[in-house]
Amino acid sequence: MIFAHNLARVRRMRKTALLAAVFATPLVAQVQPAEQVSAERLRADVEKLVSFGTRHTLSEQDNPERGIGAAVDWGASEMRNISAGCDNCLEVVLPERMIEGSRVPTATRLRNVVAIQRGTERPNEVVVVQAHIDSRVSDVSDFTSDAPGANDDGSGTALVIEAARVLSAKSHPTTIVYALLSGEEQGLYGGRLLADWLGEQGYTVKAVLNNDVVGNSCGSDGYCDPDHVRVFSEGPRADLTDSLRAAQRREGGENDSPSRNLSRWIDGLAEQDEAGLDVRQIWRVDRMGRGGDQIPFLEAGYPAVRFSVAVEDYEHQHQDLRVEDGTAYGDTVDEMDFAYLAKVTQLNVRALDQLASVPIPPVPTAQAAVRTDTLLEWKGVAGASGYVVKMRRTDEPDWTQDGPIVNYERPRPGAVTPAGERTHSVVIPVRGDDWIFGVASFGPGGTSPFASAVPAGQFAPVVVEEDDSD
Numbered sequence: 001m002i003f004a005h006n007l008a009r010v011r012r013m014r015k016t017a018l019l020a021a022v023f024a025t026p027l028v029a030q031v032q033p034a035e036q037v038s039a040e041r042l043r044a045d046v047e048k049l050v051s052f053g054t055r056h057t058l059s060e061q062d063n064p065e066r067g068i069g070a071a072v073d074w075g076a077s078e079m080r081n082i083s084a085g086c087d088n089c090l091e092v093v094l095p096e097r098m099i100e101g102s103r104v105p106t107a108t109r110l111r112n113v114v115a116i117q118r119g120t121e122r123p124n125e126v127v128v129v130q131a132h133i134d135s136r137v138s139d140v141s142d143f144t145s146d147a148p149g150a151n152d153d154g155s156g157t158a159l160v161i162e163a164a165r166v167l168s169a170k171s172h173p174t175t176i177v178y179a180l181l182s183g184e185e186q187g188l189y190g191g192r193l194l195a196d197w198l199g200e201q202g203y204t205v206k207a208v209l210n211n212d213v214v215g216n217s218c219g220s221d222g223y224c225d226p227d228h229v230r231v232f233s234e235g236p237r238a239d240l241t242d243s244l245r246a247a248q249r250r251e252g253g254e255n256d257s258p259s260r261n262l263s264r265w266i267d268g269l270a271e272q273d274e275a276g277l278d279v280r281q282i283w284r285v286d287r288m289g290r291g292g293d294q295i296p297f298l299e300a301g302y303p304a305v306r307f308s309v310a311v312e313d314y315e316h317q318h319q320d321l322r323v324e325d326g327t328a329y330g331d332t333v334d335e336m337d338f339a340y341l342a343k344v345t346q347l348n349v350r351a352l353d354q355l356a357s358v359p360i361p362p363v364p365t366a367q368a369a370v371r372t373d374t375l376l377e378w379k380g381v382a383g384a385s386g387y388v389v390k391m392r393r394t395d396e397p398d399w400t401q402d403g404p405i406v407n408y409e410r411p412r413p414g415a416v417t418p419a420g421e422r423t424h425s426v427v428i429p430v431r432g433d434d435w436i437f438g439v440a441s442f443g444p445g446g447t448s449p450f451a452s453a454v455p456a457g458q459f460a461p462v463v464v465e466e467d468d469s470d
């Protein structure tokens with residue numbers, strides 16, 4: 001192994017790793033939020049959403065029983081009910097704007113439901129779970145026909161509400177935002193509004209989990225896969241500048257965006273739960289020729305992934321309710337698999353629970369030019385009690401080699417290191433050209449995703465320099 005010539009150092013590292021593991025284990029075993037997820041509640045919420053007839057973005061806004069207005073109001077009231085049960089732990093707001101575009105012929109009011117569960121230590125750090133509440137039929141402009149949208153995206157909407165129910169019983173060091181977005185089918189308007197709104201709040205966005213079509217396990221051809229959920233992530237990040245793109249072409253990093261590392265982290269989290277779903281990482285932004293509400297967040301520079309079913313059922317999405325040659329079309333409740341939806345919800349809840357507890361990953365740099373070893377450096381991040389280094393060969397998909405656990409400061413309970421207080425550095429005894437390096441931070445709540453030491457590997461938007469041409 002690569003560190004075999006330095007056994008004493010490896011032994012020191014192992015000892016530190018053991019210590020870290022001991023300190024990272026909660027002292028009292030509690031019922032985990034994910035264990036509280038209820039398939040029955042998920043079904044009841046999807047049925048309620050379907051009962052609004054249509055949730056098309058251009059449908060009625062002031063009818064209390066039918067249309068997008070009633071659906072959004074119901075979503076907000078559900079979040080308020082949840083808040084009433086947790087000593088007002090959620091702040092519920094409805095950011096809105098007027099929209100117009102190719103699929104929105106007349107100026108239309110668009111409203112999102114946003115419930116904020118403030119973090120107790122670093123409320124400015126935010127993890128988002130979201131889904132779109134609007135629905136459609138075959139003709140994207142048809143806002144009067146029944147558009148049940150049970151799976152697309154009643155499933156994701158119910159998931160977000162259920163996540164708020166089970167996670168609101170517990171406080172976290174950082175903030176969780178639960179969001180129901182409108183206007184997705186007309187052009188990702190609600191996602192764009194939320195991405196703008198998060199920026200206006202000045203939040204540091206650690207991760208965005210977009211859930212869209214997460215509640216069926218069989219396709220229109222009869223092929224079923226109830227064991228996997230797909231997690232989509234971008235390669236080269238959307239907010240790269242020309243100079244960063246050039247730097248990635250030279251030095252690598254096209255497979256190391258924060259979204260890609262978030263996907264790897266979720267895959268690793270899923271593997272810890274034998275009864276849960278396996279993640280099939282899909283290393284593209286979305287399905288071929290299609291999109292979703294993770295895209296506006298990627299464009300804003302925020303790490304974001306899309307969860308979606310392993311097998312899509314094209315006869316039961318974006319379809320008019322009808323029977324043709326004996327085949328029933330339409331996005332209806334009877335085509336869904338609520339045990340499967342509960343498992344996707346559990347994985348989201350486990351990811352949110354951890355992401356809201358761990359520090360943000362640091363921003364590592366690697367220096368390896370004309371030297372036989374590699375210098376990794378990064379500034380400390382708020383809430384971290386230590387850092388983990390991992391590495392992989394440049395043609396390997398996932399982190400394969402453990403590097404050192406460094407600058408570990410034995411935490412007093414609740415002790416945290418202020419951000420940027422010191423620069424951490426470690427020399428890895430390998431020639432860096434042949435490796436990709438990643439650094440994660442950890443605290444009492446667990447270990448963050450890894451951030452890669454590549455151009456634009458940071459879990460933060462790219463800052464555009466004044467003079468980008470040099």
Ligand SMILES: [Zn+2]
Nearest residue numbers: 152153212213
């Ligand atoms: Zn959708």
